Amino acid sequence: MSLEFTHETLGQRVLFGSGKAGQHLAEEIRTMGASKVMLIASEAESAIAESVARDVDVALTYSDVAPHVPAEKAEKARSAAAEHGIDLLVSVGGGSTTGLAKAVALTSGLPIIAVPTTYAGSEATNVWGLTEGARKTTGIDSRVLPATVIYDADLTLSLPVELSVASGLNGLAHCVDSMWAPRADPINAALGAEGIRALNRGLPLIKQDPTGHEGREMALYGAYLSAVAFASAGSGLHHKICHVLGGTWNMPHAETHATVLPYVLAFNAPQAPEAAARIAGAFGSDDANDGLRQLREALDAPRALQDFGFKAEYIPEAVQIILAAVPESNPRKCTPENLTTLLTAALQGDNPKILSD
Structure with a gap:
């Protein structure tokens, strides 16, 4: 190759x-x-x-x-x-x-x-x-x-565990999005994978011991790697969705990213097997979605957009705005129908698996 x-x-x-x-x-x-x-x-x-x-x-x-x-x-x-x-x-x-x-x-x-x-x-x-x-x-x-x-x-150290989790998953979303963003390349994919590994290790340590330094340092290291990868690769589908939700309905930034991430991963992974395999390996899992699910369960991560003020009545407008911003590089074609399904699942906290079936 x-x-x-x-x-x-x-x-x-x-x-x-x-x-x-x-x-x-x-x-x-x-x-x-x-x-x-x-x-x-x-x-x-x-x-x-x-x-x-x-x-x-x-x-x-x-x-x-x-x-x-x-x-x-x-x-x-x-x-x-x-x-x-x-x-x-x-x-x-x-x-x-x-x-x-x-x-x-x-x-x-x-x-x-x-x-x-x-x-x-x-x-x-x-x-x-x-x-x-x-x-x-x-x-x-x-x-x-x-x-x-x-x-x-x-x-x-003063950042509450719940916000630490949401913020760290926001960083992890940078890593995942960098796998298929407009300027994705092997270097930022490698940085993104190392960022996933660091956050996958650091965030559970913060959950277990909020005042410990090892988890906090590992999460900062992972967040830096995630940002460097994102800066190089650009904004993928995940970030386009979250920018619309945040900017239009003033949704909380970290919590929105943390909630939407598993749905975008489940949506794109079947059409991006190489990226999915890299993400899975970074989690130490056989499957990217399972790796993220296990981390989120360990962290008791945010689950549903409705918990942060998003409503079903907002979905048609959100879909319209997001469709105009979807990068051509996205591995799966976005339509009004499948974006509506994605946002509805994220709204309600449904099992992301429905998006990859």
Whole structure:
């Protein structure tokens, strides 16, 4: 078999070490020569952010963060950065916080240091997203890729187990989607498989011992790999579905991804046997769907979209929007009928097996 593909590896510095976020941040800022730092963190994570930035001279602390990055909040943050003459953005938090920093960087070109406190993975991608008029728009731009990512498992210890599970499964969805996304290639498939292995090991450890470092570190490692794979491969069917649900009905990001994942895997796997075999191997299973099912059962993962506010009456509109965004690379042809079946099953928490029969 001959190989022929094009792969781009994004340039980014990664600093990994439990208990070292504050030290790494101060050293990195000195190295970059920044003097006007904008510290972005939600109110809920303000204490964590202040601790991380304890040795940093912060010019502006900014906390107006919201899920899915509403366009009006992005404009407000951009104005604040310009008004204070900011020359470096530091985001401390999950995907919403990183997303707001990216929105500022998109128009200003300011560099970002991202300090994640969840397993969202946004910190390792050049993908931005904004929501306006109940529609989420995403794009790719080199300006939004954080220059440095600082990983510290200590910062995730306060993340409740339920959110840790949902966030980690969100990362795992990046891995799975990278197997058949528009720019899928053997390199990001390998990264995605290693990400699955790491998350499959780390998340149960978090469930068993929420204060232990091994599970938290393994989950951060897996989340990083998942994001790198996703950044290279692009958005597949899973992400197109979740972007529509999140942007149109303001569904919670991590929980939506965690719930939809088994349905997209069951939907696509029969038409993508090579990818399914790679996913199964990463789970240490003979079958990709069984491997994911066993992990989800061990984690007591989110099951039904109706638990997070999605309703049957939304499905026709969702199908219409999703159909227009389905990548040509998707291994299975999407129709109004089979997407309706997929969303109905995910709504109710039905057995995903019905999608692969």
